[in-house]
Amino acid sequence: MAVSRAMRRLLQVLEVQEEECRAAMELARAEFRQLEQALSRSVERERGGRRLVAASAVTGEITDRIAGIEDARTARRIAAALAPRIAEAELALQSRQREFLGKRIERRQTETLIEEAGTLEKVEAGRRAQRDVDDWFLSRRSKPSNTRREEIPGNSHRPANSASQRAGKS
Numbered sequence: 001m002a003v004s005r006a007m008r009r010l011l012q013v014l015e016v017q018e019e020e021c022r023a024a025m026e027l028a029r030a031e032f033r034q035l036e037q038a039l040s041r042s043v044e045r046e047r048g049g050r051r052l053v054a055a056s057a058v059t060g061e062i063t064d065r066i067a068g069i070e071d072a073r074t075a076r077r078i079a080a081a082l083a084p085r086i087a088e089a090e091l092a093l094q095s096r097q098r099e100f101l102g103k104r105i106e107r108r109q110t111e112t113l114i115e116e117a118g119t120l121e122k123v124e125a126g127r128r129a130q131r132d133v134d135d136w137f138l139s140r141r142s143k144p145s146n147t148r149r150e151e152i153p154g155n156s157h158r159p160a161n162s163a164s165q166r167a168g169k170s
Contacts, residue, residue, distance in 0.1 A: 003114050003117045003118055003121065007110065007113065007114055007117070008114065010110055011107065011110045011111060011114060014103065014106050014107040014110055015107055017103050017106075017107075018100070018103040018104055018106075018107050021096065021099050021100040021103045022100055024096050024099070024100075025093070025096035025097055025099070025100045027096075028089065028092050028093040028095075028096040029093055029096075031089050031092075031093075032086070032089040032090060032092075032093045035082055035085055035086045035089050036086060038078070038082055039079055039082045039083075039086060042075045042076075042078040042079045042082065043075070043079065045071055045072075045074070045075040045078075046071070046072045046075035046076060046079070048068075048071060049067075049068045049069065049070070049071030049072030049073075049074075049075060050068065050072050051068070052064050052065075052067060052068030052071065053065055053068035053069055053072070054068075055068075056068060
């Protein structure tokens, strides 16, 4: 059972598809990280706004208080807008990861099939070679030899034309 070109071509196609899925997964992961970083910046901005409000209470600066309140409110709105996008990005990332793992499994299964077929092919080639050697050896044994054997009753265990037969001794 030879490994066909089609199987090797399928393996190449699966490798390309796996790489495409890996790239899509990495892109989804990068987008998810960016959204999480934007959320953490928003949280920091809200904290900064609250600190500004607290500081303006001590100094009495009304503009700092208004700026701090607006920063905190804007940061909460940004966080609220980011939450559904983060959830979508997380789902997309999970989907891309499942797709990537599926392609990896397909590729590895194909590799296993090709390796098994190659192993079977090598075993069969070894068997064929051994059979050829056996056939060659049997054909050599079954050919009549050039020397004639004279059968002597009771002395079949001795080779024909041995020295004791020529001398007439038994």
